[in-house]
Structures are given as C-alpha cells and as structure tokens.
Amino acid sequence: xxxxxxxxxxxxxxxxxxxxxxxxxxxxxxxxxxxxxxxxxxxxxxxxxxxxxxxxxxxxxxxxxxxxxxxxxxxxxxxxxxxxxxxxxxxxxxxxxxxxxxxxxxxxxxxxxxxxxxxxxxxxxxxxxxxxxxxxxxxxxxxxxxxxxxxxxxxxxxxxxxxxxxxxxxxxxxxxxxxxxxxxxxx
Numbered sequence: 001x002x003x004x005x006x007x008x009x010x011x012x013x014x015x016x017x018x019x020x021x022x023x024x025x026x027x028x029x030x031x032x033x034x035x036x037x038x039x040x041x042x043x044x045x046x047x048x049x050x051x052x053x054x055x056x057x058x059x060x061x062x063x064x065x066x067x068x069x070x071x072x073x074x075x076x077x078x079x080x081x082x083x084x085x086x087x088x089x090x091x092x093x094x095x096x097x098x099x100x101x102x103x104x105x106x107x108x109x110x111x112x113x114x115x116x117x118x119x120x121x122x123x124x125x126x127x128x129x130x131x132x133x134x135x136x137x138x139x140x141x142x143x144x145x146x147x148x149x150x151x152x153x154x155x156x157x158x159x160x161x162x163x164x165x166x167x168x169x170x171x172x173x174x175x176x177x178x179x180x181x182x183x184x185x186x187x
Contacts, residue, residue, distance in 0.1 A: 008111055009107060009108050009110075009111050009112050009113040009114070009153075010113065011104045011107050011108040011113065011114050012104070012108075013104050013105045013107075013108035013109075015105065015108045015109040018105065018109075019109075030059065031057075031058050031059050033056075033057070034055060034056060034057035035055060035056040035057070036055045037052070037054065037055060038050045038051070038052045038070075039051050039052075043071075044081075045073070045080055045081055046073055046074040046078070046080040046081070047071065047072070047073045047080075047081060047083055047084065048071070048072050048073075049069055049070075049071050049072075050069065050070040050071070050072070051067055051068070051069055052064075052067070052068040052069070052070065053066070053067040053068065070090060071083065071084035072084050072085060072086060072087050072090055073085075073086070074086055088123060088125060088140075088141065091123075091141075091172075091176070092121045092122070092123050092144070093121070094172045095121055095144065095146065095170075095172045095173060095176060096119040096120075096121045096146065097172075098170045098171060098172035098173065099119055099146060099148075099163075099166050099167060099170050099172075099173065100117055100119050100166075102165070102166030102167070102169055102170050103117055103148070103150065103162050103163060103166045104117065105166075106162045106165045106166055106169075107152060107154075107162050110158075110162070112152050112153060112154045112158060112159075112162065113152060113153040113154075114150070114151070114152045115151040115152060115153070116149070116150070116151045117148065117149070117150050117151075117152075118148070118149040118150075119146055119147070119148050119149075120146070120147045120148075120149070121144065121145070121146050121147075122144070122145050123141040123143070123144040123145075124141060124142045124143050124144075125139075125140065125141055125142065126138075126142060141176075144176065148163055150162070150163070
C-alpha cells in the first residue's frame with residue numbers, strides 16, 4: 001500500500017485568499033473597482049517625493065497601516081543632485097516587482113516551491129526626445145527587457161509557464177504595453 005501525501009509549496013503567498021477574492025468579485029464585480037493614488041511634492045531641483053497611503057476598493061476607502069514614500073531625482077550627468085532613482089527607473093522597478101510577485105503567486109497556486117527569484121530589467125531611452133531635440137524621438141522607453149533567474153523545484157517548462165502567466169496577469173506589464181488614458185489637469 002502506497003501512501004501519498006500532498007506537498008504544498010511555501011512561497012509566502014495566500015492563494016486561498018486570492019482565489020476566495022476572485023470568487024467574491026465574480027459575485028460582486030463592482031467591488032473589484034480599485035483606485036490607487038500617489039501625491040507627489042516637489043523638493044528642489046529635479047527632486048520629488050511621492051507619498052502613498054490609502055486607496056479605494058471593495059466599495060470603500062482604505063488607509064494603510066503606514067505611509068510609504070518614493071523619492072525620485074535625476075543623475076548628475078543631467079546637472080541634478082542624484083539623490084534618488086529617476087522616474088523611469090522607478091517604472092522599471094515597478095515592472096520587476098509586479099512580475100516577481102506574480103511569479104511567486106502563480107508558483108504558490110501551482111504548488112511549485114521557489115528557492116530564489118531575481119528579475120533583471122533594463123529600459124532604453126533616447127534622451128534627445130525628453131530634451132525636445134527631435135519630435136520624432138519618443139520621450140519614453142523604446143524597449144524594455146526583463147530577464148529572470150529562477151531556482152525552483154520545477155522543470156524549465158514549468159518555470160517558463162510561471163513567467164508567462166505572471167506576464168499575462170501583471171498590471172504594470174499591461175500599463176507599459178497597452179495605451180492608458182492619462183488626464184493631466186490643474187487644480
């Protein structure tokens with residue numbers, strides 16, 4: 001007689017709660033409408049500070065247990081103080097974080113134990129666009145590359161499937177690869 005035991009991955013993701021939320025949103029789709037916010041304040045020169053706390057979701061306002069701050073600046077090669085990452089670097093880190101969190105979530109759901117995950121992200125910008133030197137050069141990234149190093153108790157095909165599913169469900173990947181309506185106004 002063979003006794004089989006279920007081996008679950010322990011990647012720190014509560015997939016039972018995520019699946020429960022998915023079921024709840026299917027029953028009440030209006031609860032799935034979230035609004036995230038950030039308030040950016042100019043510090044000096046090209047330095048700014050974003051304060052993040054609170055969001056709307058599940059039909060109500062939520063306040064986090066602590067305030068989060070993300071500072072940004074530009075490097076000295078742009079005659080700036082270089083006190084923090086540039087806004088495009090923050091976007092790259094957001095992409096890496098979103099994809100990496102997705103890998104962990106999908107791995108947990110599929111019962112794959114992760115040992116380590118590292119995402120290397122690079123984005124190419126021709127700053128002549130930002131400087132207004134050529135109207136045909138875009139201001140943003142011309143291309144972005146993500147390369148994962150993943151050590152997991154799974155086959156290479158299973159690991160590739162984790163990355164593909166993470167990419168498919170990533171909010172930040174979607175933001176970077178699809179047009180988004182952005183409205184800028186003056187208060």
